[in-house]
Amino acid sequence: MSKIYVGNLAWATTDESLRDTFSQFGEIRSAIVMKDRDTGRSRGFGFVEFTAEEHANNAVAQTDGQDLDGRNVRVNIAQRRQ
Numbered sequence: 001m002s003k004i005y006v007g008n009l010a011w012a013t014t015d016e017s018l019r020d021t022f023s024q025f026g027e028i029r030s031a032i033v034m035k036d037r038d039t040g041r042s043r044g045f046g047f048v049e050f051t052a053e054e055h056a057n058n059a060v061a062q063t064d065g066q067d068l069d070g071r072n073v074r075v076n077i078a079q080r081r082q
Contacts, residue, residue: 001078005045011042021063
C-alpha cells in the first residue's frame, strides 16, 4: 500500500507543509491533515499517499519518530478501516 498515516501532528501543520515534508521521498498523490468537522481544527493526524509503495516504505523508515513542526511524529503504513 502506498498510503501512510502520520500521527502526533502539531495543530499548526497544514496539508501543504505535510506535502512539502514528505515530497523528498517520492511523488505524492495526496496529502491531507484530518480536520474536525465542527471546528475545522486539525485532529492531530493525517495521511500522505505516494504514487509508489517503495516511496511510502522509505518515508516511514526515515521519518517515524522525527520532528515535524516541533512534534515527534508517528509514521506507519496506513491500515484499512475494518
